[in-house]
Amino acid sequence: MFSHQDEQEWLQQEREIHATVGDGGFGPVDRLGSWTEKSPFALCQYFLLRLGQTTWLGRKLVPEGRTDPASVLTPRMLMGEFESLRFTRQQVEFYFTPRDAQTHQDVLARAAKDAEADLDFPFPRLDRDWNEALVPAHVWDGTAELADNLDPDEEHFRAAAAIALREVVQPGDTLYDPACSTGRFVSSLGTAFPECRVLASDASPKMVELARRRIPDAFVADGLTRPVPDGSVQVLVLRFLNAEVLSAEAAVEGFRSLVRLIAPGGHALVFGHTPVLPAVRHLAGETGLEVRSSVAAVPGRPDEVFQFYLLHRPAVAA
Known part of the structure; x- marks a missing residue:
């Protein structure tokens, strides 16, 4: 189970990530990049969107005024075309290619109209010991x-x-x-x-x-x-x-x-x-x-x- 301290540390990290990502996205457009997640508590915020022949990687963001991620996904949360990931007990490294903001908007709009599109959250909520964390x-x-x-x-x-x-x-x-x-x-x-x-x-x-x-x-x-x-x-x-x-x-x-x-x-x-x-x-x-x-x-x-x-x-x- 996660503690109050865990939750506060996670929320502080989310505030920093939200400010860092801003409108600039998760990396240079059209260049293969990576993103490291060291907090098991945050892994359940990552999602894969399968649309046509392409899989997209995304991460929920927590804006000011919230203390948890919303269920709604916005274009700013789309990181780019998913390539692969590497998983250790210390961190998860995601590899992806960001696209421009208009492309990310179009992808989400198309997904809502495509019966074959699918959103998958591959990680459950985890505590600092990498065990599933459930609300009491x-x-x-x-x-x-x-x-x-x-x-x-x-x-x-x-x-x-x-x-x-x-x-x-x-x-x-x-x-x-x-x-x-x-x-x-x-x-x-x-x-x-x-x-x-x-x-x-x-x-x-x-x-x-x-x-x-x-x-x-x-x-x-x-x-x-x-x-x-x-x-x-x-x-x-x-x-x-x-x-x-x-x-x-x-x-x-x-x-x-x-x-x-x-x-x-x-x-x-x-x-x-x-x-x-x-x-x-x-x-x-x-x-x-x-x-x-x-x-x-x-x-x-x-x-x-x-x-x-x-x-x-x-x-x-x-």
């Missing part, structure tokens, strides 16, 4: 303050979900969030699709208490235990298979288990405040799901993107 369970027990902090950072997720599901949900469909937190997200789906049934649960009784302000029937349950029948859900919301919330192994097993809830012809949304841990495209194929898309753009800002998987279970098995 009691943090998720829920307070009004925590709810106020979580909800604003989901605005782009709520907008993307309404757009992605517009053509796929039908009256009477069940929309289920097994880790509903404050209930804000899944209740927004109920508002967008009032003829659908909204189902919500959470392992935290305090969070369920908050959620019941929006969803009176919200109930307490460990989502990983599949508290509703298999094949009974038309839209499954998975927004907790993420770094800091679960270990990588638990997230993979959780995915395999939970997608059994999806009815034939149904869909799943996979996203979160922190990076999605499972290799979703691989697991989707393993579990009989199709990946309809994996990258979404912030409405009105086409070159600002985030992980947002829309998965589909065919009505008739192939």
